[in-house]
């Protein structure tokens with residue numbers, strides 16, 4: 363059955379490795395905590411239709427890997443995002459200190475006007491807290507971000523985070539500040555999803571070349587070629603026109619990297 367919605371928003375979930383990005387996405391989509399979450403390889407994807415301010419909005423959410431070695435791949439998915447959850451772990455000052463870099467990437471590669479909500483995740487681990495609510499809210503204020511502390515484990519504020527971001531984007535559309543018709547706005551009208559438009563070697567107009575597979579190989583080199591990992595890879599495959607244009611990936615090809 364096809365879904366109907368008024369708008370489609372492209373969202374990113376960004377932040378350092380281990381902050382709980384995949385668990386936040388899972389909690390939002392499945393309404394439960396993702397047990398045994400592994401590091402994301404490249405980019406994963408989820409979507410959910412929500413009602414915000416009387417409108418039906420489909421959120422197309424890209425969960426990016428936080429590990430540095432995937433940074434060049436994940437950066438190519440920023441373009442055209444309307445909103446982002448910027449995640450740090452309240453029990454890890456290191457992940458908080460990295461926020462400025464993530465923010466710069468989002469505003470440079472997605473759009474200077476991207477709507478960002480800062481999420482201090484693992485709120486349930488208050489006893490191990492390394493970052494206070496007050497300092498993070500100051501950081502948010504100084505950088506014009508919305509801010510919430512969340513817990514992917516208990517579900518606290520997870521829905522609120524995504525909805526707050528969506529509501530702000532809708533308000534910008536209503537006020538005329540954001541033109542949904544503009545290319546790269548990250549907003550699509552009902553039934554016409556904005557394409558992911560990755561840049562770099564995966565960009566839509568890139569002809570097939572060995573270089574494309576080399577980049578894909580960078581992702582794959584981090585993993586052994588078990589069927590489980592092949593499934594992970596397949597979640598990226600439709601986004602890479604180099605692969606989808608008649609060059610299906612096989613276990614043998616994986617083995618050749």
Ligand SMILES: Nc1nc2c(ncn2[C@@H]2O[C@H](COP(=O)(O)OP(=O)(O)OP(=O)(O)O)[C@@H](O)[C@H]2O)c(=O)[nH]1
Pocket residue numbers: 377378379380381382383384385386396397398399400401402403426427428429483484485486487512513514515516
């Ligand atoms: N206590 C607690 N643990 C959490 C929470 N969210 C995630 N975790 C744990 O934190 C670890 C990392 O979670 P992930 O969701 O895989 O982290 P990630 O940010 O997606 O990591 P990368 O994919 O490497 O970027 C896992 O062991 C989770 O079980 C939370 O809200 N509370």
